[in-house]
Amino acid sequence: MAGGRAIGVDLGATNARAAVVDRSTGAIVAASKEPHVDRSPQAVVEGVARAVREVARAAAVDLGAVGCVGVGVAGQCLGATGLVMNAPNLGWRDVPLGSLLERSLSTPVRVVNDLSAAAWGEQRFGAARGIDDVVLVFVGSGVGSGLILGGRLHEGAWGVGGELGHVKVRPLRPGTRPRRCGCGMTGCLEAYTSGVNVAARVREELAAGAASAVRELVQGDLSRVSASAVDAAFEQGDGYARELWEEVGELLGTTIANVVTLLNPTRVILGGGVLLGAPHLEAIVRRVLSQQVSASAAKQLSVERAHLGDDAGVIGAALL
Amino acid sequence: MAGGRAIGVDLGATNARAAVVDRSTGAIVAASKEPHVDRSPQAVVEGVARAVREVARAAAVDLGAVGCVGVGVAGQCLGATGLVMNAPNLGWRDVPLGSLLERSLSTPVRVVNDLSAAAWGEQRFGAARGIDDVVLVFVGSGVGSGLILGGRLHEGAWGVGGELGHVKVRPLRPGTRPRRCGCGMTGCLEAYTSGVNVAARVREELAAGAASAVRELVQGDLSRVSASAVDAAFEQGDGYARELWEEVGELLGTTIANVVTLLNPTRVILGGGVLLGAPHLEAIVRRVLSQQVSASAAKQLSVERAHLGDDAGVIGAALL
Numbered sequence: 001m002a003g004g005r006a007i008g009v010d011l012g013a014t015n016a017r018a019a020v021v022d023r024s025t026g027a028i029v030a031a032s033k034e035p036h037v038d039r040s041p042q043a044v045v046e047g048v049a050r051a052v053r054e055v056a057r058a059a060a061v062d063l064g065a066v067g068c069v070g071v072g073v074a075g076q077c078l079g080a081t082g083l084v085m086n087a088p089n090l091g092w093r094d095v096p097l098g099s100l101l102e103r104s105l106s107t108p109v110r111v112v113n114d115l116s117a118a119a120w121g122e123q124r125f126g127a128a129r130g131i132d133d134v135v136l137v138f139v140g141s142g143v144g145s146g147l148i149l150g151g152r153l154h155e156g157a158w159g160v161g162g163e164l165g166h167v168k169v170r171p172l173r174p175g176t177r178p179r180r181c182g183c184g185m186t187g188c189l190e191a192y193t194s195g196v197n198v199a200a201r202v203r204e205e206l207a208a209g210a211a212s213a214v215r216e217l218v219q220g221d222l223s224r225v226s227a228s229a230v231d232a233a234f235e236q237g238d239g240y241a242r243e244l245w246e247e248v249g250e251l252l253g254t255t256i257a258n259v260v261t262l263l264n265p266t267r268v269i270l271g272g273g274v275l276l277g278a279p280h281l282e283a284i285v286r287r288v289l290s291q292q293v294s295a296s297a298a299k300q301l302s303v304e305r306a307h308l309g310d311d312a313g314v315i316g317a318a319l320l
Numbered sequence: 321m322a323g324g325r326a327i328g329v330d331l332g333a334t335n336a337r338a339a340v341v342d343r344s345t346g347a348i349v350a351a352s353k354e355p356h357v358d359r360s361p362q363a364v365v366e367g368v369a370r371a372v373r374e375v376a377r378a379a380a381v382d383l384g385a386v387g388c389v390g391v392g393v394a395g396q397c398l399g400a401t402g403l404v405m406n407a408p409n410l411g412w413r414d415v416p417l418g419s420l421l422e423r424s425l426s427t428p429v430r431v432v433n434d435l436s437a438a439a440w441g442e443q444r445f446g447a448a449r450g451i452d453d454v455v456l457v458f459v460g461s462g463v464g465s466g467l468i469l470g471g472r473l474h475e476g477a478w479g480v481g482g483e484l485g486h487v488k489v490r491p492l493r494p495g496t497r498p499r500r501c502g503c504g505m506t507g508c509l510e511a512y513t514s515g516v517n518v519a520a521r522v523r524e525e526l527a528a529g530a531a532s533a534v535r536e537l538v539q540g541d542l543s544r545v546s547a548s549a550v551d552a553a554f555e556q557g558d559g560y561a562r563e564l565w566e567e568v569g570e571l572l573g574t575t576i577a578n579v580v581t582l583l584n585p586t587r588v589i590l591g592g593g594v595l596l597g598a599p600h601l602e603a604i605v606r607r608v609l610s611q612q613v614s615a616s617a618a619k620q621l622s623v624e625r626a627h628l629g630d631d632a633g634v635i636g637a638a639l640l
Binding site: 076085086132133145147149150152154155156157158159160161162163164166167168170183184185187254257258259261262263264265266292294295296297299300 | 396406453465467472474475477479480481483488490503504505577578579582583585586614617619
């Protein structure tokens, strides 16, 4: 096992991050980042391979002895085959990432959804250490989840499980205009609650004349609208922000409660820039979750913030 | 393994059914039914033990050699401990069924939720033979589910997973009066879609003067209102039945779609008297499910009706 060390990769929209991780402590021993030259599979695979070779060299790890390199990707991955079916941030469809990378590195590669990897990292060395039933909920630019059930990562029959952002919800206010999701459907949780979609909605509503302290907070520059600006307006008692956060928090809290009622985990982990960067929204999500979850599933449940931040994915990918 | 035979029990509201099941074919070799004298844990345990001893004798199975007796109960069960936390049909709270029955039978006992048992039975010898990721959805007097994920029964960390009836939904029509669920909460799927609750709602609305062919179909006797009467009215083109089924079917279909989007099973099994006894409702549920499920999770999904009927639970309990 190469001295108890493993190699993981977090493949993001703008760069690939590789790390050598100590198997017994979860510590990152060496890390390397390669920005994508372009997003073609060839260029990205070359960048990933470079980053992997660099961290292996830096930590004096023999790639041939490491067993398997884990790669977390923001997208739908058929885990068993290494195929990335759909990675919108990279503009990829049906890219055989696993086999391309195996050829380049001459090492087995395991491809996994980035939130599955993050859930695994948090379960091994973060906010759910040693807990067998864990739901990681991520609300950042997108919305998703990673599921650990009975001590095992649940990726679904075809590796596309955990798509919390695409469960269908009905918004609180009857007048709310249906928003189309990036996936092409309407009614998706992500369309109402992700950072990108919330910011777009606030921009539209401010442009249409809505009165809110958000406008002053971004000094009239609507391109600067963000979840944290809405949270700051909420803090000031702004009515628009309050109503928006009640709606977004109700949708997120109820959906998470339903997942808990269905799966009966003992730990929910909240992660992602929107949830962790907007404390007032987080408080509403926690309140609604505790109100809406079934009494029996609520009994042994605790809700924690993610501990490992951006490192969760690369640590989890390494240790899978 | 006692000649490849196992013993299962289906513990219902009015009786206990025990069966000897052939492990290699799933066939019921001998069966016995004991009506409850009363619903006290003592009386029920005695009845179960009698039924078990009777089938064992009838099939010439040595109870001591059978390994473990499986018992499916309509209620929340802490599987590992044999504790029945809450079984509304029996009026039980915190009954240590497992240990009571083990003492009475001098044999290990495994207590499990009845829909988990049914899912296992269908997976072994019914509508999902050999499929590793299965969601059984049951809509009868109550609403619930049984989950098989990665080839294993998923009962949740404390055995209260699968409670599909208690996920929270928002009804279609803004004017719909919130209905309180048997669990004490409002907004539960079961409160809007179970046989008992649908019948209660139709009775109330007919009593309040709603015009519907259901009234003639039950010959004015509102106590005879049922899901199949609504389905018969739908068949005749009745507007009230049509609107009601659209609402109930939309709630059920969307919720099932969300479970599929989250868990990525390859088979959904529809069971229970309401779904299987109301073909027009079933058709709407299937249509909404296919419309609302994420495209990626829909790809390899098939939806089947339960095959084993009332035997699924006792077969699954035996084979767990």
